[in-house]
Amino acid sequence: MGHNLVIDQGNSAAKVAIFRGPALVRSWRYEELTPRILTDIAADYDITAAIYCSVSRHGEDIVVTLRGIAPRVYELTSMLPLPIKIGYTTPTTLGRDRIAAIAGAWACYPGRSVLVVDAGTAVTYDVLDTDGTFIGGNIAPGLWMRAQALHDMTSRLPLVDVESEHNVALWGTDTEGAIMSGVVRGVAGEIAYYRSQLPDDTIVMLTGGDAVRLAPLIDGNVEIDSLLVCKGLNSILTYNESR
Template sequence: MFLAIDIGNTQTVIGLFDGSEIVARWRLSSGRERTEDEFTILLRGLLGPTGYRADDFEGAAMSSVVPPVANALRSSLEKLVGSRVLVVGPGVRTGMAIKIDNPREVGADRVVNSVAARERYGAPAVVVDFGTATTFDVVDADGAYIGGAISPGLEVSMDALVSATAALRRVDLVEPRSVVGRGTVEAIQSGLLYGYAGLVDGILARILEEMDRTGAGRVATVATGGIASFIVPLSRLVSTVDPTLTLEGLRIVWERNL
């Protein structure tokens, strides 16, 4: 058994693997104020109903963009599964060349997404990860990570709109009846959902144009992340949704470091 944990700014996703198969998956708030003891109680509560004991685990791998949460959760995991906790970062073997100006500054989640995309869909590929920020990560035809783009996430965009206006409020992320909203709620939904789909397709189109000039050929476009299901149906360029991509990438990186 193996645990994969991806700690994002807003949510943490945990995957329980039996071999290469995900047998359970949980999505939690990242809880920046949680202590090591709180994480231990939480993890035991999640794992208890599965019937697996600490002795069943080979270890765990973790990616994080929130260092305080990573530190507390790592200590908790070490109590549960021993000292076999891999934190993805500089010095960890990923099997992927990182060809950017400063390889140490790229987020671990972006690296493991790219590793998984290359493994599952081949190279070249572009991964769009919908989270607090939306990231676009590019794997070239040689299978190397060459960078990408970062934009504010959909929820961040909604929060900015609401906080900067006096009369507008948060809305449910539901596709409106038409692009032309018949009321304020539908108008906000239209602007957010269709506008964000336009952002995604606009950035993807420019990335694909650049890759085409290098003779990249067919490029896999893969989406993951908590709100991918809201945006991808409105996108004209994303071909695949893979909700477990990051967890799969953590499993692959773990196996390369055994």
């Protein structure tokens, strides 16, 4: 069995992963992904298929490089067949990373209700039902975006680094603390509310750069998976390879 090469190009960084079947072999994170990086990685593995997903740019140079590495290359678009069903009324506008994360949740927990929270520049809340249908989701500003908006859209509120303090109080006792608690605990409260609207046995999966920061503030069990999008991309690749 050969290896699958998976690329998740986000807004601020790229994740590259090697899978053998459903099993993760190794992963990397790069601030800037270049064709040379991919060719160096591929030299160490027998790559039989690859998949590319980007939310920030098309990356034609990356796709061209992949075609020189793998016999079969897939690019995640709204036209690519999926192992899940999409209940979105405008599937062509659905973020590719959201599709991949939901596919990853289904690969990890088939037959279960899952709330997927991707806490990055924006926070997305996406729901997968027990028959593998993405029934919809919401998009909200992420931690940094909320703090930046409070500073930019008021005359006196300071810009607070909401990632600098790990012990976030329930109530702020000064202005910076109030912003910190309002921003971070506000998102945690949103997660708790959405979970309360779903079946009791719903699994909550957190991914994205702020997942580790938010998880301790959420009551109940949550699962952090920084490679959920990569796992979803691998499941989509595998699904298309089997067709």
